[in-house]
Amino acid sequence: MSDDDLDLMESLLGDPVVMTHYDHPKSRGECQGWIDWNMRNYARDGFGLWIIETEDGDFVGDCGLTWQPIDGESLELGYHVLPRHQGKGFATEAARAAREFVRRRGDVDFVIAIIAPGNTASIRVAEKAGLSVWKHANYHGREHVIYRADLNMT
Ligand SMILES: CC(C)(COP(=O)(O)OP(=O)(O)OC[C@H]1O[C@@H](n2cnc3c(N)ncnc32)[C@H](O)[C@@H]1OP(=O)(O)O)[C@@H](O)C(=O)NCCC(=O)NCCS
Incomplete structure (x- = not known):
């Protein structure tokens, strides 16, 4: 993700359907x-949310890893996909790849996903990436379900 992606990111995160939750x-x-x-996170952590695109270079969304204030600080697996590209397996493929990326680094014990209750699609992506319910937590003033996968178990 770079400054050149502003129009693409606005088409994603400015979309009321994508931002329902x-x-x-x-x-x-x-x-x-x-x-x-994300550019600050790349420089500091070596990762962040990355752009997802098709092999042809068509913009799909973003997915990746960011530190979030859950249980102190926990590493979150996040994902957003344009409506016209939803239901094609992109978020699942990207989430699994991001999880494998951090597992191979070997310096983090677990990843989480912070999911609003009722965000069924996000729950399915988390489950298909191997995460399961850990606990409930307040995040940005609202109750969320925290999914988790322990990386040293797999
Ligand atoms: C969550 C999101 C990224 C999923 O992206 P996607 O590329 O469509 O996901 P996939 O195609 O990999 O589908 C994964 C699973 O979710 C299911 N799914 C997708 N959209 C769904 C929907 N609207 N309702 C219920 N299930 C849905 C798929 O059927 C699939 O499950 P299955 O294999 O059991 O059939 C996408 O819906 C999105 O961008 N949502 C808005 C942003 C968001 O809420 N992000 C998560 C913040 S925690």
Whole structure:
């Protein structure tokens, strides 16, 4: 993800359908903030949310790993896919790849997914990437279900 992806990220995170389980669709400025945050994460952590695209270079969405304030700090597996590309298995493939990426690094014991109750598609992606319910937690002022996978078990 780089500054050149602003239009693409706005088409993703500015979409009311994609953002159903968030407070609101993101403005262009907020999408630039999202890119800036990920570029800082790449520099600091060596990872962040990455762009998902098809082999032909068609933009699909984003997926990757970010530190989140759950249980101190926990590494979250996150994903967003454009409506026209949903239901094709992209989020599952990307989430599994991101999980494998961090498992191979060997320096993190577990990953989580922070999921709003009722976000069925996100729950299925988490389950298919090997995560299961860990606990409930308040995140950004709302109750969420925290899914978790222990990386040293597999
Ligand atoms: C969650 C999301 C990334 C899934 O992306 P996707 O590429 O469509 O997911 P996949 O095609 O890999 O599908 C994974 C599973 O979810 C299921 N699924 C997909 N969309 C669904 C929906 N709207 N309702 C119920 N299940 C759904 C699929 O059927 C599949 O399960 P199955 O193999 O048992 O049939 C996508 O719906 C999205 O971007 N949602 C909005 C953003 C969001 O909420 N992100 C997660 C924040 S925690």
